Amino acid sequence: MVRHVVVTPYQETWEQAYRHESSRLLHHVNTLLQSVYHVGSTSIPGMAAKPTIDILAETLSxxxxxxxxxxxxxLGYQPLGENGIKGRRYFCKEDAEGNHLVHLHIFEKDSEEVIRHLAFRDYLRTHSEDADFYSGLKLQLAEAFPYDAESYQYGKSAAVKKIEERALEWWYA
Structure with a gap:
């Protein structure tokens, strides 16, 4: 199935959706998860994003x-194993049409991947120039590649890498 790449302007409902879903998860798997965070573009006020909530959770094992x-x-999640990132457990929740609603990423507590995600999020929350650039890039790529998720991701990759480098430098400063 070809997925349509949809990037929309920031919506305040994304934070509410995260709160609802994280509360639901913690209610059912609270002994497994140590910490739960809203990450990804929907967690950054003002950021254009695909309307999929990214949740990062930490576990002891x-x-x-x-x-x-x-x-x-x-709970409606499809378990997808590591799905390309060593040490991760990835779950996807879709609606009836197959649109991705939530991506759940679980890592062991204090892993480098957790730090990378949180640094990226917090950096973009506090560095509007990079956030505006990244937001605009995603809108342009979604328009250029509406039915080609691979090209959309590839088009973002250099910018993501550069922002991640800045974010980690900022995080550890």
């Missing part, structure tokens, strides 16, 4: 996450 897959499935 990444292997233990696999034993909770049935619980996640009952």
């Amino acid at each position: 990444i292997q233990e996450v696999d034993s909770w897959n049935q619980t996640f499935e009952k």
